[in-house]
Amino acid sequence: MSGADRFTEHYRLLSTDPAMRAQLLADPKAALAAYFGALIEGDYRIEVIEQRPDTITAVVPAPPEPGVDPAARRADVSGRVYDMLHSSGIGGYLIPNETLTWVLRDMRALWAAEGGTGDADDSTSGH
DSSP states (O other), X not given: OOHHHHHHHHHHHHHHOHHHHHHHHHOHHHHHHHXXXXXXXXXXXXXXXXXXXXXXXXXXXXXXXXXXXXXXXXXHXXXXXXXXXXXXXXEEEEOOSHHHHHHHHHHHHHHHHHTTOSOHHHHTTTO
């Protein structure tokens, strides 16, 4: 299965398989590692917010560090909001800093390239 097909299938399963959806909501890192086989090591969290048909979901970015211009911070953060069109709707990511942008990109590249053959137990130790 190609990398793009793996992601499409994952999103399809999340919209149709209540158990898989519940696992992702309860422990995103474990659920992603189990499905794809690996995660990028590091000290970061993944938070999943369930989209509901009767709810507008707003993700509020972290406040700027002391001494950082709020307008510059907004411009910086707005460059790291990614919307993705799925067959079941639009999902997205809000990446709070440049380092985590690369974590997400590297994770998706790992999953696409390796087809999820990594050892999930060894690769999730950094959470």
